[in-house]
Amino acid sequence: MDTANATKAAIGPIRRETLQHSAVAELRAMILAGELPPGSRVPEMQLCEQLGVSRTPLREALRILASENLVELRPHRGAVVTPIDPNEIAAIFEVMEALESLAAGLACRKGTEAEFAELDALHDQLVAHFQTGNRLAYSTVNRRVHAVIVGMARNPALETTYAGFAAQILRARSLANYDADRWQESLTEHEGFMTALRRRDAAAAGALLAEHSRQTAKAVLRALRGNGAGSGSGDAASGAA
Amino acid sequence: MDTANATKAAIGPIRRETLQHSAVAELRAMILAGELPPGSRVPEMQLCEQLGVSRTPLREALRILASENLVELRPHRGAVVTPIDPNEIAAIFEVMEALESLAAGLACRKGTEAEFAELDALHDQLVAHFQTGNRLAYSTVNRRVHAVIVGMARNPALETTYAGFAAQILRARSLANYDADRWQESLTEHEGFMTALRRRDAAAAGALLAEHSRQTAKAVLRALRGNGAGSGSGDAASGAA
DNA sequence: AATCATCATTTTGTATACAATCTGGCACAA
């Protein structure tokens, strides 16, 4: 059957993406880009004509996004883009700290030479973007560095969980441009755990990445709370960062 | 959340649960009970008449279960109950170890006296069930102990993530009755981390719960692989437990 | 004037009908 498919595929790459799948991708992009701001209502019919699909695939897409915590579904009351609750973000960072530490340790033991080389290359880009002052490029490469480290852990469960939390944090960051001083600190911390990674020192790398995560959390949360951009109601928010 | 629901329910228990929601609950129960065995195909129409709902809510329910990794959806090819892949389970246990350790540490700092008392009571039940030889009751209480600890961490993100992984592990356990010797070991480990928890010793509790998780992983994976019940293809499975 | 009940509008939840795709088997030719 490979030959049959190959023949057909060679002639025409049969468009084979379900509408719901592309709807999920598009909506997720919209939300992560801040196009649909946190807390905004998301009427189904409006999105239908916006995306050019009917309600059925759109609703299924919303269910998927709800499972990623990108939207909230209230029965009979519609969907809203999940508001950024500083307490939720603080909680996510608590878990992220553990995940990054785990990832770093596993990466030291399971990463390939090629991956370590890629990490080095990415880190060089990071330094370059810092010196150029290109903030957007820096944070893009920054995310990629962490993603590569997580990937090196050879753990799909970890990877999926990490990606979900990373998306939430990205959303939180986008609405609170955080401290400029933090930039220098961040790079210094990157230098630190990169050194540990180059030595394949699992314990040190884990500890340093955890510390990096903790400092990032502190900065993001300070920006979030200072900004007052969140829509959540504060509670036991103190002890988190 | 119980209190909020209780308030409304107290005035008028307007039993209005959407069909999709109850369909999710019922299907999830079926899957976790092993009624729908891992790997089995799940034709939509068959489930429709079995649950007495139409395809629309059922499909949305399947999407939700897919996001929990309880079913897999292949486009145009239907859904199957997610097969138990020992490598996947090993990966989940790796993450669980980190999560349990995190939870124990946080629980020591954030748990209330009432919760610690509840833990003690549950532990007593655990001992009783062990002495009685009631294995089913033991494992039920066992799960509850861990759930309470996780709940004491006051971290919704952690709680949700933990619950998802716990469900997967439960499924894996159900199809491989694991070692009887393990039972005694398990109880001993429970005694250990309970002692640490009573002292509110976050570091020790974290370490002991991580160790407990690691030992459980080893036993479950040995049973899984010995049984040959999984459908996955083996790879880099060795270093996990 | 304020409060409560009632109703119309709007939005979501569900069912069903139609279109596209996959699977398996059959006939036909080499």
Add this chain to the structure above:
DNA sequence: TTGTGCCAGATTGTATACAAAATGATGATT
């Protein structure tokens, strides 16, 4: 016999129509 192309059945993806619930406004009553 073996391989290929094609067709029929079954299953999924999508659209639309209908039912139920929530929201907001309107009017009556106190």
